[in-house]
Amino acid sequence: MARTNSDSGLDVTGLPIGVVARDLGLSQDLLRKWEARYGFPEPGRNAHGERVYPQAQVDRLRLIKRLLDAGLRPAHVVPQGDAALRALINEQAPPSLPAEDGPIEPMFDLLREHDVPALEARLQAELLRGGLEAFVRDVAIPMTEAVGRAWSQGELDVFEEHIYTEAIGRLLRNGIAEVSHARGRPRVVLTTLPDERHGLGLLFVAAMLSQRGARCLSLGTEMPIPEIARVVRVMHADIVGLSFSSVYPHRLIGATLRELRGQLGEGPEIWAGGGGVANLQHSVRLRGVRLFTSIDDAQVALTRWSEVQAQG
Amino acid sequence: MARTNSDSGLDVTGLPIGVVARDLGLSQDLLRKWEARYGFPEPGRNAHGERVYPQAQVDRLRLIKRLLDAGLRPAHVVPQGDAALRALINEQAPPSLPAEDGPIEPMFDLLREHDVPALEARLQAELLRGGLEAFVRDVAIPMTEAVGRAWSQGELDVFEEHIYTEAIGRLLRNGIAEVSHARGRPRVVLTTLPDERHGLGLLFVAAMLSQRGARCLSLGTEMPIPEIARVVRVMHADIVGLSFSSVYPHRLIGATLRELRGQLGEGPEIWAGGGGVANLQHSVRLRGVRLFTSIDDAQVALTRWSEVQAQG
DNA sequence: ACTTCACTTTGTCCAGGACAGATGCAGACC
DNA sequence: GGTCTGCATCTGTCCTGGACAAAGTGAAGT
Known part of the structure; x- marks a missing residue:
């Protein structure tokens, strides 16, 4: 019945x-x-x-x-x-799996086994072995991509992703703190716009740039545009770094970047990157905004910035 | 014209x-x-x-x-x-200002001057001086309250609050990592429910409990209820710690806690705290859920938990 | 190729209405 | 005095069905 x-x-x-x-x-x-x-x-x-x-x-x-x-x-x-x-x-998915002999696979297994201490130790070891820059390029970014892919295919639970985010975030923040110069140049303010809660990308960039002498101020996520303009003014920042994940509504990227560009005035540069930018139509050309499709672009841009400053 | x-x-x-x-x-x-x-x-x-x-x-x-x-x-x-x-x-506001001779006032000034390195150094020094537990009680919590109050009165910008959050968060996470035992008891899972983005409170609790031998797993914010139930099952957690800020809609606290209680089954305890819980009508009595109005409650509860376990 | 322009798609906003659950209050009762 | 109970009110969310701007598409013209 x-x-x-x-x-x-x-x-x-x-x-x-x-x-x-x-x-x-x-x-x-x-x-x-x-x-x-x-x-x-x-x-x-x-x-x-x-x-x-x-x-x-x-x-x-x-x-x-x-x-x-x-x-x-x-x-x-x-x-x-x-x-x-x-x-x-x-x-859609380019099935670029991580190399089986690389460092990603075993760490991924530790995550799936929920062995948090072992995962953290392994990440820490990788960081010490190759240094911050290599760690970001060869471990943090591929691992984050693998985790994101696994999550969206239902192979990884939300909480497992959170565990990973906590662990990698702590390591990167410490790494950044250690190499950061109190008086380096350029001064970079890193954040995301409202509705964009993914901040790991900012840490990758902050690590790369700090390692090379820039002074990065990481503000976390979801900073209102007028507030970004205020920080830049108060801190005399040279560059604003923004990250857009692929979840961020594409249509808004152009409009909000233009809005920010307007509020910032002439001086400070705007650098934008992340999955959302990579998916963007190339038709969206923005004056005074540099779009990055890879973390390497940020390094190149930093080098160029330093050259231009030295000449000016 | x-x-x-x-x-x-x-x-x-x-x-x-x-x-x-x-x-x-x-x-x-x-x-x-x-x-x-x-x-x-x-x-x-x-x-x-x-x-x-x-x-x-x-x-x-x-x-x-x-x-x-x-x-x-x-x-x-x-x-x-x-x-x-x-x-x-x-x-409304109980005008309990921080003591002028305490450690809060000078750090607050550093924050208002945007001297991030000095602020971090000062916080670090306080942490080393008194240890993790005293740091949380006498520095982190009062400072966080002062920052929140100043922000809501418009005396502090959003970005200044973010700077503080980043700094204190990094310190606490490191402190927790240092004192955490790989095999301690109880096992505590700490997180917030969806729509609750404030996670500092979790770090305070994690620090307190880790210091006293508990094994804390911090999952960050906004964990869906079924997911929390899954973590607890997979990790064999004894306790779920939740934090509700005063921004979290009061009406939802009771309902969501009941929902979680139902999905968890009999075993694991639920501990809830934060400004949202403190504002709650005492009429909301929930079976199988412990409500905390102060960080000290968590310590007391931990002691009691250990006693009960020893007897059982 | 590269613009122009009409057409289609798509997300957000609007008005005004309904209703469940919470909250508060008056009165009954212990 | 304190506590319970029932009732009226308050309040946030969801509903329908419609309008429209901005983005995207594709065909025609240069």
Whole structure:
């Protein structure tokens, strides 16, 4: 005599729209519009007529979000079934796995075994072995990419990603603190704009630049634009470094960078990087903003900055 | 022949509703409802008929938000003018200023002068002088409260608060790493729920408990409830420590804690603390959840936990 | 190739309404 | 006095259905 939810005419197992929107990083309005325009998602309703999203639909939405972040268009993606979505993802992903004999693989295993002390020790050892710059290039960045990929494919839990972020963040901050000069040049302010919560990229850049004599001030994430302008003024910064992950809405990058450019005045340079910038249409050309697609670009730019300063 | 915005019949200087809502931590729906119910805010409209909030109204909304976070009711607060709001805030605030001869005052000055290296050095010295536990109780917590108070009164910029957070966070994480035992008991998982981005409190607790032999795993902020349950299961944690700042919506604390309690099963304890818990109505009694109003409660609870374990 | 321009797509905002859960208060009861 | 109970009010979130600007697309013209 089992009585399931579907027997009652109501699908009451699932998550409310507010939770789904927050977890996916989409607005409630947008979820409703997709439902009206593309027929998906198609949540059940609770006794009060409110949308209730089954877990399966939330999972599919996560795949959709990932493809949209990679630059595909909603009409091509949102109506697709699970199989088609996975096929699209396989097309997208360059299957550049980390070398099996490299340092990434064993650390990844430690993370999956949740052996936090061992993971931290291993990372620390790698840092000491090759120095900060090599550590960032050969360990931190590939490992972060591997973790991100594994997470988005459901092979890694959210908490495992958090464990990694905590560990690598602590190491990098300490590394930066050790090599940082109190009076170096240029002075670089590093942060992200509102709605961008991923700050690891900033640490990579801060490590690279600090190692080479720049004086980096890391402000963490989600700094309002007027506030960035104020810091730059107060601290007499030469450069503002911004990071955009691929989750950051593409359409906003151009507009917000222009806004910041306007508020900063002529002097300070703006350097922007991260996955969101790499996905950007090249049509977005911004005067007075340098776009980086790789961490090496930042080093090149730093060298050039120093040369120009020496000449001027 | 100056032509101001008001001449044109449109008030076009200000922020759109989306930005205001995000910056204040309020929903767009709520801003519109306040406007309809209480007559405030009363934004201008741009050429397209969209709300445009002048800076002055955003500032007043910030005062309002602060009073609501302290537990006042919207009908008493939202319609008030600036003067009345400031009066209410003065009633609220216990003017417990830091002792002038204590360690807080000079560090606060360093922060206001943006002398980051000196601030970090000073904090480091305090940590070495008295040890981790005294540092947390006598320096980190009072300083954090002072910074928060100064920020909410507009005496400190957002970026100055971020600078402080970065500095104190790095010190605490290192301190925790140094005293942490790989095999201590109890095992504590520390995190915050979604929508709660303030994680400093977790570091305070982690420092206290690690110092006394517990094994703390700090997962950072905004961990979904099912994910917390998974960590606890995988890591065989004895205790889940949660932090709620006063910004976290009070109404949600009870419901989410009950939800977590249900998903955790019988074994693990739940400890919750932070400004949000302190403001909570005592009517919210939760079985199987321990509420802390002070950092000392955590220490007491740890001692008691160890006793019970020894007996059992 | 490279602009121009009309057309389509897409995310956000709007109005006004409904309602559940919390909060506060008056009165009953111990 | 203290505590409970029921009721009215308050308050945040969700609903529908519509409008529109900015970004993206593609075809035609230079």
